[in-house]
Amino acid sequence: DSGVTQTPKHLITATGQRVTLRCSPRSGDLSVYWYQQSLDQGLQFLIQYYNGEERAKGNILERFSAQQFPDLHSELNLSSLELGDSALYFCASSVDSSMNTEAFFGQGTRLTVV
Amino acid sequence: GENVEQHPSTLSVQEGDSAVIKCTYSDSASNYFPWYKQELGKRPQLIIDIRSNVGEKKDQRIAVTLNKTAKHFSLHITETQPEDSAVYFCAALINDYKLSFGAGTTVTVRA
Numbered sequence: 477d478s479g480v481t482q483t484p485k486h487l488i489t490a491t492g493q494r495v496t497l498r499c500s501p502r503s504g505d506l507s508v509y510w511y512q513q514s515l516d517q518g519l520q521f522l523i524q525y526y527n528g529e530e531r532a533k534g535n536i537l538e539r540f541s542a543q544q545f546p547d548l549h550s551e552l553n554l555s556s557l558e559l560g561d562s563a564l565y566f567c568a569s570s571v572d573s574s575m576n577t578e579a580f581f582g583q584g585t586r587l588t589v590v
Numbered sequence: 591g592e593n594v595e596q597h598p599s600t601l602s603v604q605e606g607d608s609a610v611i612k613c614t615y616s617d618s619a620s621n622y623f624p625w626y627k628q629e630l631g632k633r634p635q636l637i638i639d640i641r642s643n644v645g646e647k648k649d650q651r652i653a654v655t656l657n658k659t660a661k662h663f664s665l666h667i668t669e670t671q672p673e674d675s676a677v678y679f680c681a682a683l684i685n686d687y688k689l690s691f692g693a694g695t696t697v698t699v700r701a
Contacts, residue, residue, distance in 0.1 A: 478633065478635075507687075509689075511691075517693065517694075518596075518679060518691045518692060518693040518694050519634065519679065519689075519691040520691075521688050521689065521690065521691075524687055524688070531687060532685075532687050532688055534688065566633065566634070574683075574686045574687055576621075576622045576683060576686060578624070578636050578639070579624075579636070579689065580636075581626075581633040581634050581635070582633060583632070583633050584633055
C-alpha cells in the first residue's frame with residue numbers, strides 16, 4: 477500500500493458525460509500529480525498541484541480540470557467524455573514541490589467510456 | 591524537448607538470464623532518473639533511481655547506469671526470475687517537477 481488512495485477504482489460512463497476522480501495523497505505529502513495511461517501506453521503527465529496551487533500543466537485537455545483542496549486531496553474532473561478518454565488515471569504524491577524524490581502512485585481509476 | 595525514448599518495447603528472457611532496458615532523454619538539465627515497475631493491473635512502483643552525480647547504482651539484482659554526456663541510462667536485471675515479469679518504465683525529471691516517462695518495456699521471464 478503506497479498510502480495514496482484513489483476512488484473510485486472503476487468507472488463506466490457514457491459519452492458526453494462528466495465524472496470526477498478523487499485522490500488522497502500520502503500523509504504529509506503536499507504535491508499531487510495526475511497521469512493518464514491509455515491501453516498499452518506509457519504515463520502521460522496531466523497536471524500538478526502543490527499545497528493547493530496549480531504548479532504545472534502537461535498534456536491536459538481543456539475538457540479536463542483539476543483542483544487541490546485545503547485538506548490536500550485532489551479531484552480530476554473530466555467532462556464531455558469521449559471514447560478516447562477511456563484509460564487508467566493515476567494520481568501520485570510527493571513530499572515537496574519537486575519530483576526529485578520518490579513519487580508514490582495510487583492504484584488508479586480505470587475509466588471506461590461507452 | 592522533453593522526450594524519453596525507451597527500448598525495447600518487449601523483452602523475453604530465459605529465467606536466470608539478464609535483461610537490459612535502455613532509455614535516452616533530450617533535456618540536458620535532467621538530473622533525476624527513476625525506474626518504475628508496473629505489474630498487470632497494478633500501480634507503478636519505484637524500484638531504483640539514480641541522480642546525475644553518480645554513474646551507477648546497484649540494489650541486489652538490479653542496477654542502473656547513467657551516461658550524462660550521451661544522455662542515456664539503462665536498467666540491468668541479473669538472474670531474472672518469473673516475478674520480474676512486468677512492464678518497466680524509465681523516467682527523467684523535467685524542470686524539477688515533471689516526470690517524463692518512457693513508453694515502457696514489457697518483460698517476460700520464461701521458466
